[in-house]
Amino acid sequence: MASYSVEERGCPNSLGYRLFFKNDKGQYISPFHDIPIHPDARKGWLSSLFSWVLHSFSSSPDRESSLGQKDVFNMVVEIPRWTNAKMEIATKDPLNPIKQDVKKGKLRYVANVFPHKGYIWNYGAIPQTWEDPEHKDENTGCCGDNDPIDVCEIGSKVCSRGEIIKVKVLGVLALIDESETDWKVIAINTEDPDAAKLNNINDVRTLKPGYLEATVDWFRRYKVPDGKPENQFAFNGEFKDKDFSIKIIGDTHDYWKALVNNKTGGEICCTNTTLPDSPCHCDQTSAGAAVGEAPAYGPADPIPPEVDRWYFYEK
Numbered sequence: 001m002a003s004y005s006v007e008e009r010g011c012p013n014s015l016g017y018r019l020f021f022k023n024d025k026g027q028y029i030s031p032f033h034d035i036p037i038h039p040d041a042r043k044g045w046l047s048s049l050f051s052w053v054l055h056s057f058s059s060s061p062d063r064e065s066s067l068g069q070k071d072v073f074n075m076v077v078e079i080p081r082w083t084n085a086k087m088e089i090a091t092k093d094p095l096n097p098i099k100q101d102v103k104k105g106k107l108r109y110v111a112n113v114f115p116h117k118g119y120i121w122n123y124g125a126i127p128q129t130w131e132d133p134e135h136k137d138e139n140t141g142c143c144g145d146n147d148p149i150d151v152c153e154i155g156s157k158v159c160s161r162g163e164i165i166k167v168k169v170l171g172v173l174a175l176i177d178e179s180e181t182d183w184k185v186i187a188i189n190t191e192d193p194d195a196a197k198l199n200n201i202n203d204v205r206t207l208k209p210g211y212l213e214a215t216v217d218w219f220r221r222y223k224v225p226d227g228k229p230e231n232q233f234a235f236n237g238e239f240k241d242k243d244f245s246i247k248i249i250g251d252t253h254d255y256w257k258a259l260v261n262n263k264t265g266g267e268i269c270c271t272n273t274t275l276p277d278s279p280c281h282c283d284q285t286s287a288g289a290a291v292g293e294a295p296a297y298g299p300a301d302p303i304p305p306e307v308d309r310w311y312f313y314e315k
Helices: 045-056 201-207 211-221 242-260 284-292
Strands: 005-009 018-022 072-079 087-089 098-100 122-125 150-153 164-177 180-189
Touching: 072 087, 072 150, 150 164, 164 201, 164 211, 164 242, 180 211, 180 242, 201 211
Parallel strands: 150 180
Antiparallel strands: 005 018, 018 098, 072 122, 072 164, 087 098, 122 150, 164 180
16 A cells, blocks of 8 residues: 655644645645556556446446445544544645644534543545535435535554555445535545455444444534534434445545546546646646645644533423
C-alpha cells in the first residue's frame, strides 16, 4: 500500500486551518482525486481509464475487474472517533485539503446528543467517488449530496485526522439529508483484530451488538440541537448488505470519473497531480503555489467550551 503524509497550514480550530496531502515522494496530491479508490490499484490515469473500459465490457455485477479485491477500499479519515469538529475534504478548494465546515461564519461542531460523545466511529470518505447531485438514485428517489461517499469505520483504533487506511466494506445506510441521498458506508479497518470475523453487515450485529442501532440513532438526531428536524432514511432505516454497498460505491466511482474528466461537476475543484490525461491536471509548481496561499502553521486556537455540552433529547 502506498504511504501518504500530511502538511498542516493555519492554526488548528481556526477558519484558516487546512490539512494538505503528500504522496510517498513528498509531492502534493488531492485526497479526493489522487488517492486511488482501491489500495492495490495501479497508479495513473491511463490504468484507471483501462479499468473503466474493462468494466464496461464485463458481465461481472460486482465490478471486481475494475476495483480489484472487491470489498477493500482506501479511506481518508476526516474525523477521529470521539471528536466533535466537523472536518471534511474541501471539494471546492484546489487540492481539496481537509478543513472544518463553516456555518454562518462559525466553525461547525457536532453536538453531543446523549448517550453519544462526538462521532462514534472514525469518519471519512472513499477517494475517487462522488455522489452526483444531478443523478436521482433509483433506490431512494433523491439525488446525491455532491460529496465523496462517506464511511463509518467501526474498528477499535482511534485513527488520526488525515490517515489513509484500508477498510473492508460491510454494509451501507441510506440517510436522506435535506432531500439528498447521503450514503453512509459501514466498514472495518483491515488491520483491526476483528476484521477477519466481520464480513457482512449481519456480522456487526453479532460481534458488536447495539452498534448499528446507535449509528441510526446518531444520524437521526445529530442535527436536532441546531434546531433542525430529525433526519430520515431510505429502506426504513435498514442497512443494506456488502454486495449492495459495493455496487453503490462502484456507481459513485463512475460519477467521479465523469467529474474529473470535466463532463460535469459545477463548483467542484478537480485539480489533481497524478492524472495526466485529466483536463484538471497540474504540476507540482502550481500545486505548491496553491498550498502556499494558506497561512503558515501556528498554535491551535482554543475549542469553544460549549462544544463539550451534552444534549438530552427525546422525540
